[in-house]
Amino acid sequence: MSSAFTTSAARNIFYGGTVFFFLLFLALTYQNEKALPARDNRANLTPQVIAGKKIWETRNCIGCHTLLGEGAYFAPELGNVYKRRGGDKGGAEFIKAWIKAQPTGAPGRRQMPQFNLTEQELDEMVAFLKYVSEINTSNWPPNIEG
Amino acid sequence: MQFKSQAVAKPYFIAAIGLFVAQVLFGLIMGLQYVIGDFLFPAIPFNVARMVHTNALIVWLLMGFMGSAYYLVPEESERELHSPKLALALFWIFLVAAALTVLGYLLVPYASLAKMTGNDLLPTMGREFLEQPLITKVGIVIVALGFLFNLSMTVLKGRKTAISTVLLLGLWGLAIFFLFSFYNPDNVVRDKYYWWFVVHLWVEGVWELILGAILAFVLIKVTGVDREVIEKWLYVIITLTLITGIIGTGHHYYWIGTPEYWQWWGSVFSALEPIPFFAMTVFAFNMVNRRRREHPNRVATLWALGTGVMAFLGAGVWGFLHTLAPVNFYTHGSQITAAHGHMAFYGAYVMVVITMISYAMPLLRGRAANSNLAQVIEMWSFWLMTIAMVFITLFLTAAGILQVWLQRVSETPMGFMATQDQISLFYWMREWAGVVFFIGLVTYIVSFFIKGSDTKAA
Incomplete structure (x- = not known):
């Protein structure tokens, strides 16, 4: 690097550039908050859904599954599981029966723990998964298999 | 010391x-x-x-x-x-x-x-x-x-100094962005949005300042190149890091319910994220080529060069591979992500910490460098772990490509578990590469206990 470009010039560019792009990021975050209500399905954020989110978290579901593509890659995507398993025609029943039937115990197969959820907790879990399935994700995943 | x-x-x-x-x-x-x-x-x-x-x-x-x-x-x-x-x-x-x-x-x-x-x-x-x-x-x-x-x-x-200032900036940033871990909105989209303030702004933001500062410090010590030159490079690298990496956060905001303009912001800026890593590789090799002394701790220099190369491959190249929105539409949340995660963490952060340990530990134990034998064994551990990580990444990438094809691209998409069964061969190969990595890690630890005869006093 030429001697005209000094360390203090480099330092000033660093501070100036960082501050500029951080402020730009904050502006985009503000804009993002403005745009979210039209996409994030918050109208359906009921107390039941919120309780379901807490069950999702305290059973560490993300430790095996992905939700909208984020999480672990050991077990299926659950962002669209409500729709994959029948939607309003049987999705809820399928998910509840599935959770209750775990673990399958099939030798050599991946196993999901038994969480002993009550009927109320199962309904909350389903409500949460239904709410997530109705978020506008720009058509991700590419197909129903997740 | x-x-x-x-x-x-x-x-x-x-x-x-x-x-x-x-x-x-x-x-x-x-x-x-x-x-x-x-x-x-x-x-x-x-x-x-x-x-x-x-x-x-x-x-x-x-x-x-x-x-x-x-x-x-x-x-x-x-x-x-x-x-x-x-x-x-x-x-x-x-x-x-x-x-x-x-x-x-x-x-x-x-x-x-x-x-x-x-x-x-x-x-x-x-x-x-x-x-x-x-x-x-x-x-x-x-x-x-x-x-x-x-x-x-x-x-x-x-x-x-520039090095201690950049290091402190990185460490303060680390602590400040961790505070977002206490913020957990009920709204899943907002939860995910701010979750990345910890995760992305750590590993593709402030942690890179820490990485740059540690690497610059070790390079001054082992090459004897002028501080002025090295500090200028450091500022250039971290400038490139933050002007690409901060808005680059957008590459996580494609499919989680956030607005679609993020596909443009995220794609454009994160496509530039390999540049600072490339600069880091050039920097490390350049400084070692211009060295003014032959430091007895050759293995620390090897780790420093390795950090540059592997961070560029893992974070830069493997990150770029799936960062553009139209590609990420298919690869998001697949084994491609896992492949990138493994090599990026190893290449950038694991290797820079080992670089520092490799340089500082002999001094902390009262000698300028370890014996030749100990260094040779540590070099073996470098190659075993690094090559094993390259293969872990390649096998996961192969698994990811097949997974994406069978489950997401195909006209007749397979279910998740059916797809997993199809790609198990690659998981087996990844596991064996992991065993080699573990052997490399054991070799690394063994190197600390090798005495050798030609130990130099500090």
Whole structure:
């Protein structure tokens, strides 16, 4: 690097550039908050859904599954599981029966723990998964298999 | 070692290596569970092994950063550490908290752990990488504040260099962005949006400042190149890092319910993120080629060069591979992500911490460099671990391409588990590469116990 470009010039560019792009990021975050209500399905954020989110978290579901593509890659995507398993025609029943039937115990197969959820907790879990399935994700995943 | 108080770095380095072993062992368990699904079930379900694997990684890298800072800052500031006693006390608090947290994961069902540790007061648990109980998170903040106080006091009272300034900026940023881990909105989209303020702004933001500062410090020491030159490079690299990386956060905002303009912001800026990593590689090789001395610690130089190359490959190239929105539409949340994650963390952060340990540990043990034999064995561990990681990444990439094809691109898409069955061959090969990595890690540890005859005094 030429001697005209000094360390203090480099330092000033660093501070100036960082501050500029951080402020730009904050502006985009503000804009993002403005745009979210039209996409994030918050109208359906009921107390039941919120309780379901807490069950999702305290059973560490993300430790095996992905939700909208984020999480672990050991077990299926659950962002669209409500729709994959029948939607309003049987999705809820399928998910509840599935959770209750775990673990399958099939030798050599991946196993999901038994969480002993009550009927109320199962309904909350389903409500949460239904709410997530109705978020506008720009058509991700590419197909129903997740 | 120029200052007595630099010695506090030693326990941090030793604990970091210990946790590294735990991380890799649990990685091997998970790798086996990918192909033998019920291995160790229900004693250690996959999600528990994964928490230990990822949390141990984070904690040992933090331990490594702290040890590096305690070694580096007194030397840069040309004075003793403000309080070596505080540094040692915080070490034990951090280690015990980490050990208790891991025992909690392993011995108590996660839902009970959440109840016992006050998750009902402020629910923060159960989010990827931020699984720690509330009290552990509070403990991390307390340790970080004590650590930053200690370092900042040292720097304020001593010589201020670009390296120590950049390091402190990175470490303060680390602590500040961690505060977002306490923010967990009920709205899943907003939860995910701010979750990335911790995860992305750490690994593709402030951590790169820490990486750059440590690398610059070691390069000054082993090459003897003018500080002026190295510090100028450091500023250029971290400028490129932050002007691409901050808006680059957008590459996580394509499919989580956030607006579609993020596909443009994220694609354009994150496509530029390989540039600072490329600059780092050029920097490392350039400085070593222009070296003014032959430092007896050749293996530390090898790790420094390796950091540049592997960070560029793992974070730069493998990141670019799936960062453009139209590509990411198919690869998001697949084994491609796992491939990138493994090589990026190893190449950037694991290797820079080992670079520092490799340079500083002999000095902490009273010699300029280890014996030739010890260095040769450490070089073997470098190649074993690095090549094994290249193969882990290649096998996961192959698995990811097949997974995406069978499950997402095909006219007749297969279900998730049916797809997993099809790609199990690659999971087996990944597991064997993981075994080689573990052998490399054991070799690394063995190198610390090799005496040799030609040990030079410091």
